[in-house]
Amino acid sequence: MRKDARVEDLLRELAPRVLGALVRRHGNFDDCEDAVQEALLAAAVQWPAQGVPQNPQGWLITVASRRMTDQIRSEVARRRREDETAAQVPDEESVAPAADDEPASGEDDTLTLLFMCCHPALSAASQVALTLRAVGGLTTAEIARAFLVPEATMAQRVSRAKRSIKSSGIPFRMPPENERADRLRVVLHVLYLIFNEGYTASSGPDLQRGELTAEAIRLTRAVHGLLPDDGEVAGLLSLMLLTDARRPARTRPDGALIPLAEQDRQRWDQDSIREGVELITDTLSRSPIGPYQLQAAIAAVHDEAERAEETDWPQIEALYEVLERVSDNPMVTLNRAVAVAMVQGPQAGLDLLETLDADGRLAEHHRLEAVRAHLLEMTGDYAAARSGYRTAARLTTSLPEQRYLEARAARLGEDR
């Protein structure tokens, strides 16, 4: 069904515009979303065989509207049977309008829909599911496969999200100016979650999950197109491009993880790197700085080193220091400790980890123990490093990470 890539791309692009047009006309997001999904499915079946209609957006709006009208009609008929007095339904509600009587505001609709799907009243899982379906045009089955849950579970998340939107009376329009910045942060976080879910999946049988990164990049690119002056949107897009560029090199064919320092940099995607570097360079020169921009800048420094030994660690250390100031996150400190170790030596990094031990938020976190083991290995204290890797392997809930950490520990045990 999804074989024709051109049709698929077109449908994904049109999905939020069609939904936007329908919601503005009928007002009922929940039913409109179902109707659009049905129209997209019909198009995915018909267009590859019969050709794409001249006005694909109009075609989708017409088909979806017809579904809405059918629904309203059968609802009216039901009510009529139940209640004789319910016969007074305005005519325009039961007649499908012509396809092209909507102003062409499809692009703004994409953004309005994103804000709606990422409403703070929804759980993160619901925000992700609804965004992929309503804005991304993916089916519930596709989203369920990507997140490794049964389709019924994902369907519940989607319908719960739609019910929440209905019950909290969230209107289909842009949030007020004074809320927009905060709401945009939520949108970016949801896009980041989608990207990360795809990026951190191991290769092989999970390739389908990798499509999530492409979808996250596509959606973020769309937001960047609509808000080209927002530095954090550009920063997130750049971060995604610079991170995704390393994907071909980050795992072995069997799914085993390869650390950054040991990756075959020939396999990094140079086009993505070029685009990401240009984007972040341009953005940093004209926008107020933010966490996504800083993370993109760090990724750019890594990506620009042709060999691991050429990495500009002093610059990375400086960038982490700024990032630490703008975001209170112990993970940032943990990453800074690696940079500090590379610049000032492993003991300085280990000293910094002690502040994290005192902080407590990363207590029992496998990454803290993994970094500690790595720095201990750099100092030559192999026994302590080995036991650190083993502790980290016990704490992680990721199979590829566990394999990697066990292998590090075993390597120290055998060679020295």
Added chain:
Amino acid sequence: MKYMLLIYDNPDTREIMSGERGEGLMAEMRDLMEEITESGELVGTEALADPSNARTVRERDGVPAVTDGPYAEAKEHLGGYLVVDCESLERATEIAARFPNARFSEMGAMEVRPIMGQNGTEM
């Protein structure tokens, strides 16, 4: 994040659940199951047959040796499980805490275990 909630029963648990007191508890369980189904958190759940139906298999001297009964010789036994996909360990614990097994010491206990995932970050 996915968690498995292991339901540990006591020898008395089933008797309590099928008695008068069990009716209210069963209704509460149904409410809970409905809630986590509706929220999109429930991934799957199964109840296990009584441990008297269990067989334990161990290879001994190259030959599979089969014995009747469960592997762990404890008073409590695994009565069933749920897999939930939820926001945090705290939420998974909250769900577990609502099972009668967790609430009443004479009915066993619940165990919450994170499920290993295939996602990972290079270090």
